[in-house]
Amino acid sequence: MYMPPQFNSRDRATAAELMRQHPFASLISTDDEGLPFVTHLPLVLDDRGEEGGFALLGHCAKPNPQWRYLQARPRAVATFLGPHAYLSPSVYPDLARVPTWNYLAVHCTVEARLIETPSDKDALLKRLIGEHEPAYAQQWRELGEDFQLKMLNGIVGFELKVTALQCKLKLNQHRRESHGAMYARYSAGTPDEQALAAWMQRLGMQTDAAEVQEN
Structure with missing residues (x-):
């Protein structure tokens, strides 16, 4: 994304915080006609430290062609949008000003790996349940193996290894x-x-x- 230097944050902890606080992301890959294909979905951040880097975990419905595009062309982009708001020019002491929009965003270039076996998808779902609603884990276990397999067969999971990251904090920093x-x-x-x-x-x-x- 367009990144003026005054808005460019290179702090990985800040990027991680934004991705965790605003996990509902846009996953953008390329379809078979070469056009962007977007799925809006929650992604869970897996922080593997300075050496291991970041990975993003998620899944989509099997009828969604997104996973096929990721399989054919694993390189993709995931974006996270944090808080954002209009800024009126009335905040300035003079009138020769224009409005703008402030926002926080993280863009990740990723390399996708599909998670397709029932056991691997079950492990992924348990990780996501632990992140979003740990109390649901007991209910999931009690639904029975047949129901679980039916649900698992309806999704394709993926791990998105982050290969490049941009974190933009646009807050009018240059206009004290x-x-x-x-x-x-x-x-x-x-x-x-x-x-x-x-x-x-x-x-x-x-x-x-x-x-x-x-x-």
């Missing part, structure tokens, strides 16, 4: 004169705006805002 009014407005706004205000604070932009107001 906007930070005071921007932080105040976002702090009192929608849940997404409040989340952006928290990220401003985390990045030290609230301190910038106070310094600008004092001067």
Whole structure:
């Protein structure tokens, strides 16, 4: 994605946090006609450390051709969108300004490996259940082997090894004169705006805002 240097975060912990907090991703591969094919789905981050890198775990319905495209062309892209919100030009002290949209996003270039055997898919589902709703594990076990196999036969799992990553934190960092009014407005706004205000604070932009107001 377009990445001006002031918005480019190279902190892998920040990228991991965004992927965990906003796991509903867009998985983009190439169809048989060479066009992008997109599936919106949850992906679970598997952080294997500095040496092992990141992997993303998920599955799709067997009728969804996404898995066939991943099998034929394993290289794909997964994107995660964090909080985002409109920014009014009224946050600036002068009128010669224009609106923008602030957002946090992570893009991962991935290499896909399909997970197709019942035992491997069962292990994958148990991992995903443990991530999203551990209490459901008992119910899944009690559904019986026949039902489980039927459900497992209806999906194809995949592991997406992350080979390249971009993390974009677009928060008007380069416009310090906007930070005071921007932080105040976002702090009192929608849940997404409040989340952006928290990220401003985390990045030290609230301190910038106070310094600008004092001067």
